[in-house]
Amino acid sequence: MIKKRIFTPGPTPIHPEASKVMAGPALHHRKSEFKEIFRQTVANLKAIYKTTNDLLLFTSSGTGAMESATVNLLSPGAKVLVGAAGKFGERWEGLCKQYGMRTTVIRKNYGESIEASEIAEHMDKDPEIEAVFVQGCESSTGAAMDIEAIGDTVARFPNTVSVIDAITTLGAASLHTDEWKLDVVIGGSQKAFMIPPGLAFISISQKAWEKSKRATTPRFYFDWKREWENQSKWQSAFTPAVNLVQALHQATSSILESGIDDLVANAALLARLTREAASAWGLSLFARRPANALTAIAIPPPLNAEKIVSDLQSTFGAAIAGGQGEMKGKIIRIAHLGYYDSIDLLGLLGAMEVTLSKQKHPLRLGSGVAAALQALVDRLNDQP
Amino acid sequence: MIKKRIFTPGPTPIHPEASKVMAGPALHHRKSEFKEIFRQTVANLKAIYKTTNDLLLFTSSGTGAMESATVNLLSPGAKVLVGAAGKFGERWEGLCKQYGMRTTVIRKNYGESIEASEIAEHMDKDPEIEAVFVQGCESSTGAAMDIEAIGDTVARFPNTVSVIDAITTLGAASLHTDEWKLDVVIGGSQKAFMIPPGLAFISISQKAWEKSKRATTPRFYFDWKREWENQSKWQSAFTPAVNLVQALHQATSSILESGIDDLVANAALLARLTREAASAWGLSLFARRPANALTAIAIPPPLNAEKIVSDLQSTFGAAIAGGQGEMKGKIIRIAHLGYYDSIDLLGLLGAMEVTLSKQKHPLRLGSGVAAALQALVDRLNDQP
Numbered sequence: 001m002i003k004k005r006i007f008t009p010g011p012t013p014i015h016p017e018a019s020k021v022m023a024g025p026a027l028h029h030r031k032s033e034f035k036e037i038f039r040q041t042v043a044n045l046k047a048i049y050k051t052t053n054d055l056l057l058f059t060s061s062g063t064g065a066m067e068s069a070t071v072n073l074l075s076p077g078a079k080v081l082v083g084a085a086g087k088f089g090e091r092w093e094g095l096c097k098q099y100g101m102r103t104t105v106i107r108k109n110y111g112e113s114i115e116a117s118e119i120a121e122h123m124d125k126d127p128e129i130e131a132v133f134v135q136g137c138e139s140s141t142g143a144a145m146d147i148e149a150i151g152d153t154v155a156r157f158p159n160t161v162s163v164i165d166a167i168t169t170l171g172a173a174s175l176h177t178d179e180w181k182l183d184v185v186i187g188g189s190q191k192a193f194m195i196p197p198g199l200a201f202i203s204i205s206q207k208a209w210e211k212s213k214r215a216t217t218p219r220f221y222f223d224w225k226r227e228w229e230n231q232s233k234w235q236s237a238f239t240p241a242v243n244l245v246q247a248l249h250q251a252t253s254s255i256l257e258s259g260i261d262d263l264v265a266n267a268a269l270l271a272r273l274t275r276e277a278a279s280a281w282g283l284s285l286f287a288r289r290p291a292n293a294l295t296a297i298a299i300p301p302p303l304n305a306e307k308i309v310s311d312l313q314s315t316f317g318a319a320i321a322g323g324q325g326e327m328k329g330k331i332i333r334i335a336h337l338g339y340y341d342s343i344d345l346l347g348l349l350g351a352m353e354v355t356l357s358k359q360k361h362p363l364r365l366g367s368g369v370a371a372a373l374q375a376l377v378d379r380l381n382d383q384p
Numbered sequence: 385m386i387k388k389r390i391f392t393p394g395p396t397p398i399h400p401e402a403s404k405v406m407a408g409p410a411l412h413h414r415k416s417e418f419k420e421i422f423r424q425t426v427a428n429l430k431a432i433y434k435t436t437n438d439l440l441l442f443t444s445s446g447t448g449a450m451e452s453a454t455v456n457l458l459s460p461g462a463k464v465l466v467g468a469a470g471k472f473g474e475r476w477e478g479l480c481k482q483y484g485m486r487t488t489v490i491r492k493n494y495g496e497s498i499e500a501s502e503i504a505e506h507m508d509k510d511p512e513i514e515a516v517f518v519q520g521c522e523s524s525t526g527a528a529m530d531i532e533a534i535g536d537t538v539a540r541f542p543n544t545v546s547v548i549d550a551i552t553t554l555g556a557a558s559l560h561t562d563e564w565k566l567d568v569v570i571g572g573s574q575k576a577f578m579i580p581p582g583l584a585f586i587s588i589s590q591k592a593w594e595k596s597k598r599a600t601t602p603r604f605y606f607d608w609k610r611e612w613e614n615q616s617k618w619q620s621a622f623t624p625a626v627n628l629v630q631a632l633h634q635a636t637s638s639i640l641e642s643g644i645d646d647l648v649a650n651a652a653l654l655a656r657l658t659r660e661a662a663s664a665w666g667l668s669l670f671a672r673r674p675a676n677a678l679t680a681i682a683i684p685p686p687l688n689a690e691k692i693v694s695d696l697q698s699t700f701g702a703a704i705a706g707g708q709g710e711m712k713g714k715i716i717r718i719a720h721l722g723y724y725d726s727i728d729l730l731g732l733l734g735a736m737e738v739t740l741s742k743q744k745h746p747l748r749l750g751s752g753v754a755a756a757l758q759a760l761v762d763r764l765n766d767q768p
Contacts, residue, residue, distance in 0.1 A: 001646075001647070001650040001723070001724065001725045002725055003723075003725045003727065003728070005727065020407075023407060042646075056559065179687060205615055228712075262385075266385040309605075314502075315764065316725070316726065318727060324681070333757055338385070339387075340385065341385045341386055341387045341700070341701065341729075342700065342734075342735070343387065343389065343701075343702060343731035343732065343734070343735055344387070344698055344731060345731075346731045346733075346734030346735065346753075347726075347727035347728060347729075347730045347731030347734075348727065348767075348768075349734075350726075350727070350730030350731075350734070350753060350756075350757055351726070351727055351730065351758075354757060354760055354761055354764065357761055358761075358764070364754070365754050365757040365758050365761065366750045366751065366753050366754020366755075366757055366758075367750065367753070369730075369734060369750050369753045370748070370749050370750020370751075370753070370754070371750075372734075373734055373737055373738060373741075373749040373750055373753075374735075374749050374750075376738055377738055377741055377742075377749065380699065380738065380742070
């Protein structure tokens with residue numbers, strides 16, 4: 001007996017209440033019943049974002065919302081600064097270059113984080129930079145960025161906006177859009193939001209709106225202004241993925257019942273347990289400053305990372321992620337963001353031990369789980 | 385984050401394909417589409433039972449099918465022999481006495497098994513005993529009975545039928561209805577069949593049919609003859625729980641895809657892992673001859689069994705079973721029958737360790753999981 005389980009940093013497991021409405025009837029997107037669901041969903045998202053900024057939904061992957069930021073904020077030839085220490089930082093670079101921006105890249109080794117001080121250095125040299133593009137968490141390496149400090153840094157420059165890919169940050173790490181002065185913050189449905197891929201979200205500060213008014217890059221599907229004219233009346237310009245919106249309404253309502261901080265604490269706990277296990281196995285984390293959203297574990301030879309991934313799948317039905325691009329074969333990645341609990345993780349860690357031991361990795365069976373259990377006991381003892 | 389999980393010996397987790405049809409439209413029970421599903425479902429059940437005997441479905445709990453055996457096989461005053469070493473053996477006793485049978489009880493301590501030799505002894509003394517009622521697995525204690533030997537023993541007597549409550553045996557332990565000459569075998573939907581409660585099954589040998597022709601105990605809803613007149617034409621006498629039948633069709637088809645022996649081997653593996661963990665924790669099994677369907681672990685003072693059950697529920701969302709009746713507070717019971725895999729169990733064993741350690745039980749955190757992992761590795765190594 002093998003059950004299919006997904007431990008990848010998106011898609012993540014679906015909340016059962018969300019599954020129910022996805023399997024139910026589609027509402028019509030111009031009728032009042034759907035508009036009310038849309039209104040409540042946006043209100044829920046804004047509570048999760050901790051923002052009073054306008055927030056738009058797109059029927060697209062997260063990359064669609066990333067593209068919308070590029071084309072709505074900037075004109076061809078605009079100066080931009082991109083932080084790239086992994087595949088998703090490189091996606092910012094690719095987007096900006098594709099649309100003809102003059103793109104400066106802070107390029108770091110994979111596993112490292114982009115620092116606010118590095119951004120400040122570039123900005124001080126060239127205050128004409130119009131936008132700074134970074135990740136809150138680089139999902140390809142499991143590295144967290146200090147977006148509070150980055151927001152503060154960029155806010156010092158009156159003509160520069162911060163654009164944060166928070167796709168694997170929202171719901172997995174602390175994020176205060178308004179307090180941290182983050183101009184544009186992007187999320188995706190298939191991460192901590194516990195629904196399938198297909199929806200992306202973007203919050204837009206007043207400063208970003210002002211900039212978008214002067215941006216001449218052509219856009220149509222991803223045009224913020226047209227969407228806002230519709231979404232301010234709780235409908236979208238084009239037909240949205242209505243059942244996904246209905247599912248997001250359920251999932252975000254469930255998240256807010258216990259509070260977004262609880263969801264973040266849950267991801268932090270599962271990340272901590274996984275780090276303890278990795279350490280007990282004698283394996284290192286790949287990221288210098290590991291995120292809560294996922295744990296990337298370095299897999300040195302003679303261990304075979306791709307075989308760990310495929311064995312977990314074939315023997316246990318558990319899907320974890322390997323490395324992407326040049327990290328293929330060097331790391332494995334285990335997700336913690338969204339609908340996971342400690343029993344999920346303890347089961348996976350047990351399966352990991354069996355898989356590592358099959359590759360003759362010198363570990364004492366149960367040692368990683370024992371370390372995770374100790375961390376869990378400590379955490380439960382900390383609670384009142 | 386806490387997910388609701390059920391590790392009780394019925395209800396058990398629902399197969400996802402079964403969930404889908406349960407949430408779908410109900411078919412009408414007199415139309416050909418449903419009759420075809422009914423026909424296939426009965427064929428599947430007979431393959432699982434390993435029988436060519438007639439097999440009836442009732443919309444009832446398993447107890448309903450147990451009652452049907454009593455009232456269809458016997459007349460008031462008939463001599464019967466009941467094996468009772470737990471709550472479900474006592475249910476046979478209660479049923480037989482309620483309908484005025486002259487009931488001899490082989491009463492054993494809880495945790496013990498009813499032996500074929502004990503049945504032979506009673507039968508040899510009184511060959512007029514018309515029916516022998518036993519469990520294949522006594523779910524209240526986790527004890528397995530040797531129903532192959534019991535079937536052989538009873539078959540020696542031309543006027544006696546064996547009646548097996550196999551509700552937690554089918555799909556969890558080897559069972560060969562025809563080869564083992566078992567006259568009446570009872571199953572229930574919420575066990576290894578991976579669907580919710582609401583359906584019960586009963587196979588009826590020619591010898592049992594003959595006996596039923598002479599039985600004068602009044603019956604209506606549970607009348608075998610009326611049901612067979614209908615079910616031989618692939619419908620039931622009274623309105624059946626159609627969506628449950630549709631779900632059972634899906635679930636039994638899935639079971640037979642990999643084979644009933646694989647399902648039994650899965651329960652046996654999970655039982656073995658659990659026994660290894662219990663032993664590592666310094667705890668004893670309650671049953672002398674433990675079944676695959678569930679593991680009952682004795683919980684001596686100062687450990688508090690009821691608190692283990694409630695803590696697993698409140699801290700981890702995991703429902704295991706405590707003891708019933710006089711065993712309340714003395715044991716806990718963990719199910720293995722049906723839709724469980726090793727990741728399910730490894731997660732639960734981790735949660736058990738946290739819970740035991742909270743009660744200051746002297747265990748090394750991770751020791752039970754380690755023992756289970758070693759058994760799992762051994763098993764994987766055994767496979768080609």
